[in-house]
Amino acid sequence: MVIFCEVIAAIVLFIYSSFFEWFVHRYFMHTPRFPLKDAFRGHTLIHHQQYRDQSFSVQPGEPMTNVMLRWYAFPAMILGHMSIFALFQWATGLPIFWGASLGCTLYFTGYEYTHYLMHVPKGHFVERFGWYQFLLNHHRLHHKYMLRNLNVFVPIADICFGTLITAEGWRSRAKTPS
Numbered sequence: 001m002v003i004f005c006e007v008i009a010a011i012v013l014f015i016y017s018s019f020f021e022w023f024v025h026r027y028f029m030h031t032p033r034f035p036l037k038d039a040f041r042g043h044t045l046i047h048h049q050q051y052r053d054q055s056f057s058v059q060p061g062e063p064m065t066n067v068m069l070r071w072y073a074f075p076a077m078i079l080g081h082m083s084i085f086a087l088f089q090w091a092t093g094l095p096i097f098w099g100a101s102l103g104c105t106l107y108f109t110g111y112e113y114t115h116y117l118m119h120v121p122k123g124h125f126v127e128r129f130g131w132y133q134f135l136l137n138h139h140r141l142h143h144k145y146m147l148r149n150l151n152v153f154v155p156i157a158d159i160c161f162g163t164l165i166t167a168e169g170w171r172s173r174a175k176t177p178s
C-alpha cells in the first residue's frame with residue numbers, strides 16, 4: 001500500500017509538473033507580475049533576447065550566461081512543494097511525501113538539464129536521442145513564437161492547452177498572440 005501510494009504520487013506529480021512549468025512560464029516568466037517580476041526580466045528580456053535564431057546555442061568556447069534559472073528558483077520550487085506534500089500527508093494519512101517529492105524533483109531537474117544542453121551543447125549522449133532532438137526543435141520554436149511551446153521538458157500541458165506547435169512557418173493569428 002505504501003509503495004503503491006508513493007509510485008502513484010510520483011507519476012501524478014511528474015505530470016502535474018508539466019502544468020506547473022507551463023503556468024509559471026506563461027504567467028510569470030512571460031508576464032511582468034508581482035512577486036516574480038525578476039523572473040520576467042531574466043527570462044523574457046534577457047534570456048529570450050540573448051538566445052534567438054542564429055545565436056540559439058552558444059558556440060564551443062563561448063561563455064554560458066543567462067541560461068539557468070536564478071540560483072534560488074530551483075530549491076524554492078522543490079522545498080515549496082515538499083512542504084505542501086508533508087502537509088497533505090499529515091492531513092490525509094496517505095504516504096505520498098517521498099514519491100511526490102521524487103516526481104517533481106525529477107521533472108524540474110529534467111527541465112534544467114535539457115534547457116541547459118539546448119543552449120550550451122555539450123555532446124552528452126542524450127543529445128543524440130530522438131526525443132531530445134524533438135524537444136530541441138520544440139524549444140527553438142518557443143524562442144521564435146514566445147507564447148507557444150511553453151513546456152521545455154515534457155509538453156503535456158502544451159498539448160492540453162493547445163499551445164503546441166511543431167513546425168517552422170507557423171503564423172500567429174489575430175487572437176492568438178505569438
Ligand SMILES: [Zn+2]
Pocket residue numbers: 047051115119139143
Ligand atoms: Zn531557452
Ligand SMILES: [Zn+2]
Pocket residue numbers: 025029030043048142146
Ligand atoms: Zn520563454
